[in-house]
Structure formats: structure tokens, C-alpha cells
Amino acid sequence: DAGVIQSPRHEVTEMGQEVTLRCKPISGHNSLFWYRQTMMRGLELLIYFNNNVPIDDSGMPEDRFSAKMPNASFSTLKIQPSEPRDSAVYFCASSLDLGQGAYEQYFGPGTRLTVT
Amino acid sequence: AQSVTQPDIHITVSEGASLELRCNYSYGATPYLFWYVQSPGQGLQLLLKYFSGDTLVQGIKGFEAEFKRSQSSFNLRKPSVHWSDAAEYFCAVGSLSSGYALNFGKGTSLLVTP
Numbered sequence: 001d002a003g004v005i006q007s008p009r010h011e012v013t014e015m016g017q018e019v020t021l022r023c024k025p026i027s028g029h030n031s032l033f034w035y036r037q038t039m040m041r042g043l044e045l046l047i048y049f050n051n052n053v054p055i056d057d058s059g060m061p062e063d064r065f066s067a068k069m070p071n072a073s074f075s076t077l078k079i080q081p082s083e084p085r086d087s088a089v090y091f092c093a094s095s096l097d098l099g100q101g102a103y104e105q106y107f108g109p110g111t112r113l114t115v116t
Numbered sequence: 117a118q119s120v121t122q123p124d125i126h127i128t129v130s131e132g133a134s135l136e137l138r139c140n141y142s143y144g145a146t147p148y149l150f151w152y153v154q155s156p157g158q159g160l161q162l163l164l165k166y167f168s169g170d171t172l173v174q175g176i177k178g179f180e181a182e183f184k185r186s187q188s189s190f191n192l193r194k195p196s197v198h199w200s201d202a203a204e205y206f207c208a209v210g211s212l213s214s215g216y217a218l219n220f221g222k223g224t225s226l227l228v229t230p
Contacts, residue, residue: 004159033217043160043206043220056217091159103210104150105218107159 002026004108006092012114018080021111024073025094033105034067034077035091043091049075050097082115089113118143120209122221129197130229137192137224139207149190150208150218151181160206166190177201202228 005024013019025032033048047057049069057067064083069075079086089112093105121140129135141147148167152160164175171183181192190207204225208218 042222045217048217093160103148104162104165106162107152109159 004092004094004106006090006108006111008111009109010112010114012116013082014116015083016081017115018078019082019086019113019115021077021090021092021113023075023077023092023108025075025092026106027073029094029096029106030072031095031097031103031105032069032075033093033095034075035093037089037091037110038087046077079113082113084115087113087115118209118211118219120207120219120221122205122207122224124224125222126225126227128227128229131199132196135192135194135197135201135226137205137207137226139190139192139221141188141190141207141209141219143188143209143211145211147190148210149181149183150210151175151179151190151192152206152208152220153177154204154206154223156203163192163205197226197228199228199230202226 007022031050034046036044046059047067048055052069065079067077089110091107091110093107095103095105119142123138150165151163153163154160163179164173164181166173166183174180179194181190183190204223206223207221210218
């Protein structure tokens with residue numbers, strides 16, 4: 001059974017360019033999460049969706065970041081324009097929420113983003 | 117405020133020795149508790165979870181954890197560490213009132229020496 005799939009695995013881009021990260025959650029899961037991991041700040045929740053609807057985007061650092069989930073099997077995280085301080089590993093995770101609180105999340109392998 | 121604390125940033129143990137990684141939480145509601153492991157360059161993998169019932173839970177790879185409500189702790193243990201256990205370990209906490217989100221600790225880096 002396929003886990004959470006993220007692409008690309010590595011992305012190197014120049015400051016000012018647009019970056020799009022992609023995620024395919026586990027089939028049947030109805031919650032999706034985007035995280036950012038850095039040495040300084042650890043693992044930060046950026047946004048999460050439930051049934052394709054954004055529930056909480058308070059972790060999105062600024063307007064340069066946006067996320068969409070057009071259907072149950074696909075989500076994107078876009079950074080435009082990118083800046084060097086956006087360099088981090090971005091994880092997507094999914095879970096099956098049965099309406100009874102926080103369930104275990106399954107993580108993808110991450111996208112390592114480097115902005116020069 | 118809800119918080120998760122992993123007091124040890126780094127831990128070094130000898131192969132074959134026992135291991136205990138600490139996790140303390142501060143939550144107003146009954147917590148749901150998780151331990152994840154992250155190998156270098158990889159995503160986070162769920163080791164074990166506690167929702168209710170028996171406070172000693174077994175996980176994958178020979179790990180176990182014990183929920184102690186009186187101490188607000190959920191420490192991870194393994195009786196005999198293998199070199200392949202070297203990784204970063206994260207404790208995470210959620211609750212019915214927190215909705216979907218999990219609150220992750222800063223992580224503990226485990227080094228295993230021969």
C-alpha cells in the first residue's frame with residue numbers, strides 16, 4: 001500500500017522564483033497536513049485540511065505561502081516569491097479523522113527546498 | 117498553554133544498552149500521545165500511540181512507552197538498543213479539544229556507539 005507521496009524530493013531554486021511542492025495523501029485519508037522542518041524551529045505545522053477544506057492556516061508564515069487541495073488525492077504548497085529563509089524540509093502528512101480528535105498522522109518523505 | 121517537552125536534545129547509548137527517552141506534556145484535556153522516529157533524510161514514522169486503556173503500550177521495532185498521568189509523562193523505552201536505532205525521536209500530543217492538530221516536541225537525537 002503506497003504511503004504519502006511527495007514531489008519533488010529535492011528542489012533548488014533562486015530567490016524570487018516560484019516553488020510548488022506536491023503531495024498525494026494515503027488513499028481514504030480525509031485530513032492532510034503541511035509541515036516545515038528546520039534546525040532552528042523544529043517541526044512547524046503550516047496548514048491542515050479536512051475533507052479538502054482548509055481548517056487552520058495560522059502557521060503559514062506569510063502571504064508568500066499558499067496551499068490548495070483541489071481534491072482528496074492531491075495538494076500543493078506554493079511559495080511565491082521564494083526567499084533564502086524558506087530553505088527547509090517540507091513534509092506532507094495525512095490521517096483518517098473519525099471526528100474524535102487528533103489521530104496518528106502518516107508522513108511523506110519530505111521535499112528538501114534550497115533557495116539560493 | 118499546551119506544550120510538549122523533550123528535555124534531552126542528544127542522548128548517547130552503547131549498543132545493547134537500555135534506552136529511555138523522556139517526554140513531558142502540559143495539556144488541559146486527556147491527551148492522545150505518540151512517538152515518531154525520523155532517520156536521516158527520511159520522513160517521520162509512527163512508533164506507537166496511546167489513546168486510552170492500558171498505560172503501557174507496545175510499538176514497532178521493540179519500543180514501548182508508558183503513560184503516567186500523575187507525572188504528565190510518556191517516556192519511550194527499549195531494553196536493548198541496536199545501531200540501527202540511531203535517529204531523531206519526536207514525541208507528539210493531541211487531544212479531543214485540539215481538533216486535528218498534533219503538537220510535536222523538539223526531538224531527541226539518539227547516537228548509538230559500538
